[in-house]
Amino acid sequence: MTTETSVEITDEALATAAEPLVRQLVDEGIAGKLAAQDPSLWGPDAESEAATRLSWTTLHDSSRSLPADIDALRAELHAEGLDRIVLAGMGGSSLAPEVITATAGVSLVVLDTTDPGQVADALSGDLERTVLVVSSKSGTTLETESHRILFEQAFSENGIDPASRIVVVTDPGSPMEEAGRNAGYRRVFTADPHVGGRYSALSAFGLVPAGLAGADVATLLDDAADTFGLLNADEEGNPALRLAAALAAAHSQGAEKVALADTDSGVVGFGDWAEQLIAESTGKNGTGLLPVPVENAQAPGFATAGRDTTTVAVGPASSPAQVGTSGRLGGLFLLWEFATAVAGRLLGINPFDQPDVEASKEATRSLLDEPGGGPISTPALIEGAIEVHTAGTWLAPGVGSVTQALRTLIAAAPETGYLAIQAYLDRLDDASATVLRPELARRSGIQTTFGWGPRFLHSTGQYHKGGHQNGAFLQITGEPEADLDVPDRPYTLASLQRAQALGDGQVLAQNNRPVLRLHLTDRAAGLVELVKAIQELREAQPDQGTGKDRT
Incomplete structure (x- = not known):
């Protein structure tokens, strides 16, 4: 693994578009001001909050x-x-x-x-x-x-x-x-x-x-301290300024999504950490960058990324990555934190608040007051071990199969939109659910994310409500084999999990986003049936990100 933290922009057009932004950031002394914890960098509306959110820049010392x-x-x-x-x-x-x-x-x-x-x-x-x-x-x-x-x-x-x-x-x-x-x-x-x-x-x-x-x-x-010396420099070679400029330049050209793939970085699972940092920092005011961690550089959504996506390698940049970010883990943490904060400035948002996270929490708390974590809805249809439920009225009556429901959900996403899979399941026993992301990405023709519920509510949940409003949402819930009472609390874990899914679905529906919930009455059997239903969708053409030739 490369020891020095670095950023390589291999896409010539992107590098050209980023150059003036890098020069602007250098001329304005942004790196030095950020390292010195200047709270005015994101405008007067953000200044009071930024003043209490910048000590991360010197954690390598403190x-x-x-x-x-x-x-x-x-x-x-x-x-x-x-x-x-x-x-x-x-x-x-x-x-x-x-x-x-x-x-x-x-x-x-x-x-x-x-x-x-x-x-x-x-x-x-x-x-x-x-x-x-x-x-x-x-x-x-x-x-x-x-x-x-x-x-x-x-x-x-x-x-x-x-x-x-x-x-x-x-x-x-x-x-x-x-x-x-x-x-x-x-x-x-x-x-x-x-x-x-x-x-x-x-x-x-x-x-x-x-x-x-x-x-x-x-x-x-130690590794973060070594990297700080690169990131606080108001120089065009500053890797954080180069990364922020690349992401912002791509966003201005319609690439609002950032696909992240590991390319032998030596770091395990970095995309899952970066996902929260990027989504929760930038996804607000109807704008932002949607991170899409993928399985590898050959995965759908990375190798087949369209014009709506910037492909970033965690590790050495190589085709099809447009940007590569290398270094040791401590340095990579600091690099992405600096770059995300600077990208916030370029996008015109406050990277330190999360104004849309509380809505789902409030909906969850309200549903917890109801028996079982919320009302029992009547499925639109039942197919094997899968119940089909919807939030809102976007799914027309008469849909006769899980495959048809999925096809309708994909079609409901706007051009250059995205599909978010939200699995309220067991991350260990139901780990096979992760195969749903590449399977649906391959067949939907749009960027597809995967999140374990409820942890994504503390991460991409902010972007879903506050970022670009072009997502379609697939919730997957499952009947647990056994429940757990929480001592001295008026809820069980299963009712809490259910309330979190239904609460977030309600908020998304109130934002006029299509939400399809598939409830697995038998988790193991239901996941197998769901994969088969997805495989019945015709595979999309490779021109991903254009909204053409939907499944």
Whole structure:
């Protein structure tokens, strides 16, 4: 893997279009101002919020004391035979630790789900060796609080003092900090409150769970520090300025989507982390960049990308990538954070707010007040183990099969739109659902994303409501084999999962977006049937991104 962080623009037309933007950014001294945490860079409306969201630019220095603290706690835990780390966290609290540990090749159990089967699997692990890291910036994250309560109960039922096994990462003054200290939890780490969740990879949110799992987080900070010297320079060779300019120039020409593929970078799962950073930072005010992590550089949506997409390699740039971003993980984190913030300036948006995320949360809370997490709707049709449900009135009566429903959904997306697959399933047991993205991308002829629910609600969920309004949405829910009651709460995990799906679907429908929900009454059988239904769609012509020759 290349050690120095770099950006290569291999597409000549894109490089030419980006050049004047790079010169503009250099002339305005944007890199130096960003490194100095100038909150005025995104205009007066964003200034008050930006003033409390820019400490991420120097985390490579301000986090220096953390690795020693983490190593000391890890040694203490290992001396007691505690070496299984479970992380309960959503969005920015889980995505970075997952990339860090996967790249380092160390084990971390990540709970960013409300699926009862996946949570039960984590609870069934060896509790005698388990430490739970509860990570939430606000200290009130509904999913994470549910996980904490369930693990406390499991520890107690197995004769284990819960307080001795729980580590908290949160902002100072949050309800979770207070609760953790009052309960005498093993350790409470507080992070810099002037760092937003999606920019927190090099803060306690990224480093504590990854370091406890065994990743070398000190080297991660070293690599970020080396890269900072490149990113704060007001020079045309600054890789962050070049990346931001390329993305903004492409967007101005209609390439509102960014397909991300790994090209032997040595980093595992980087696209999933970058997805939240890009989507939640830029997807608002009817504009933005939609990230599309794909399986590899030969995958549909990358190798067949149309004019609406910029193809970016995480690793060396090679055809069909238009841009390549290389370097070590710590440097790549910082590169993309700088570039995304600068791209926000070029797009004319505030990259630090998320004005459309709360709507789905409010809808979920409202549905949780109803039995079972919301009303039971009558399926438009039932085919085998698949029930077809719709939000809104876009699906005409008389649709007689799952294949026809999918065809109608694809046709409902505007030209150069996108299809978002949202799987409210078990990320482990239902992992085969990921094949749906390339299968539908190949046959739809439009960019297709895949997100596990509810974790995407803390990520691309902002773009879906606030970005370009040209998406069509395929929700996949499934009947769980068993449910889990959340102690002292008026809901079960299955009802929470259902409320999250229905709530987000309601908000999307209110935004006049087509939503098709396929409920699998038998998950294994239903997924097989769904793949067959997709394969009955005629494969689209290779001119993807033009809206022509829809399936």
